[in-house]
Amino acid sequence: MAQDGHKEHPKYMNIFWWLLALTIIEVAVAIPEYAVVLKAILLIGLACGKAALVAIYFMHLKFERKTLAAIVLTPFIICVFLVIMLMPDLTFDARLDGIEKPAEVVDTSSH
Amino acid sequence: MEHATTLDHTEDVYEPSLTPDSLGKLGMWIFLVGDTMSFGALLAAYAALRAGAGIVGWVPPSEILGINLTAGMTFLLICSSVTMVKALESIQGGNVSRMCLFLGLTIAGGIIFLGLQAYEWYHLITHGLTLTGIPDHGLSGAAISGSTLFGPTFYAITGFHGMHVTGGVIYLIVILIHGLRGRYTAEFNHEVEIVGLYWHFVDLIWIMVFTFIYLL
Numbered sequence: 001m002a003q004d005g006h007k008e009h010p011k012y013m014n015i016f017w018w019l020l021a022l023t024i025i026e027v028a029v030a031i032p033e034y035a036v037v038l039k040a041i042l043l044i045g046l047a048c049g050k051a052a053l054v055a056i057y058f059m060h061l062k063f064e065r066k067t068l069a070a071i072v073l074t075p076f077i078i079c080v081f082l083v084i085m086l087m088p089d090l091t092f093d094a095r096l097d098g099i100e101k102p103a104e105v106v107d108t109s110s111h
Numbered sequence: 112m113e114h115a116t117t118l119d120h121t122e123d124v125y126e127p128s129l130t131p132d133s134l135g136k137l138g139m140w141i142f143l144v145g146d147t148m149s150f151g152a153l154l155a156a157y158a159a160l161r162a163g164a165g166i167v168g169w170v171p172p173s174e175i176l177g178i179n180l181t182a183g184m185t186f187l188l189i190c191s192s193v194t195m196v197k198a199l200e201s202i203q204g205g206n207v208s209r210m211c212l213f214l215g216l217t218i219a220g221g222i223i224f225l226g227l228q229a230y231e232w233y234h235l236i237t238h239g240l241t242l243t244g245i246p247d248h249g250l251s252g253a254a255i256s257g258s259t260l261f262g263p264t265f266y267a268i269t270g271f272h273g274m275h276v277t278g279g280v281i282y283l284i285v286i287l288i289h290g291l292r293g294r295y296t297a298e299f300n301h302e303v304e305i306v307g308l309y310w311h312f313v314d315l316i317w318i319m320v321f322t323f324i325y326l327l
Contacts, residue, residue, distance in 0.1 A: 012200070016193045020186065027182050030173070030326035040327055047322035051315045058192050058311040060304075068140060075144050079151035086159045 015057045022050050132301035139305045143312045146275075150316050153271060154323050157264045170261065175240055176325055177231065184227050185321050191220025192314045195307045205297035207290065214287045214303075217310065221280040228273050232266075242266060265324060272320055275313050282306050 026046045056062045198213035239246040286306045
């Protein structure tokens with residue numbers, strides 16, 4: 001792996017300034033109160049950007065063979081699938097259904 | 112037979128054979144892939160519990176946690192990642208003492224991070240964020256009933272990450288001792304690169320934890 005890539009080093013300090021800037025933007029985005037979904041999309045997007053910078057430049061993924069990048073991307077795709085498969089359980093309605101039914105049972109028995 | 116020879120030939124052209132250096136690196140990458148799944152499962156579980164509790168059933172973490180301190184911890188880990196790449200760059204240029212200096216700085220970054228996390232945990236525990244409860248001042252009743260799960264998930268995820276930092280610090284100290292004894296040269300330094308992979312991964316995971324637990 002990385003037989004020829006090692007000669008050309010990325011400018012690590014540039015990556016550092018990018019990471020620092022993205023962290024400051026993230027905190028600035030997180031503090032004010034506004035739509036939760038928009039905030040979540042912005043924050044997750046910024047975090048993924050930072051993670052990608054670390055993986056591509058600091059972990060030298062850019063200079064590795066492409067097969068390794070495929071191996072590394074796999075768990076992230078699996079994690080996205082995990083969240084999608086959890087979706088049916090994530091809705092607020094499902095929780096309300098679960099709570100209301102036992103409450104009705106208690107009401108009828110006491111009368 | 113002829114077919115097989117052709118296949119071997121193509122492999123030689125496009126995929127250089129594995130060397131001891133690249134085998135070690137591949138091994139670390141496979142470990143990190145597995146570790147990604149562990150953290151992914153923990154964060155997905157956190158997301159599921161939080162979404163299941165609804166908006167009113169979960170206190171916004173920013174009301175309990177200190178964002179400024181952890182933003183500083185994020186900055187610290189990013190800095191220690193930079194010193195780590197500088198250490199590798201130094202040894203690839205054959206400068207052993209500079210590598211040892213930067214490895215030492217990376218270790219210092221890791222230890223200060225752990226100290227800050229210990230301080231944060233101590234502060235949170237004394238203010239009532241435990242495995243069974245959350246601080247009750249200024250919170251509505253509905254929020255408290257759903258949010259008791261915040262403590263255990265918070266400590267599980269940040270604790271799991273903290274254990275990784277602890278392991279990384281020990282790993283870095285071992286590599287530093289090897290470096291001080293003159294094991295690494297401009298030609299032989301893949302072990303420094305491999306410890307770097309682990310350390311950057313710990314940084315990468317903290318970026319995710321910081322976003323999902325502290326900011327969202």
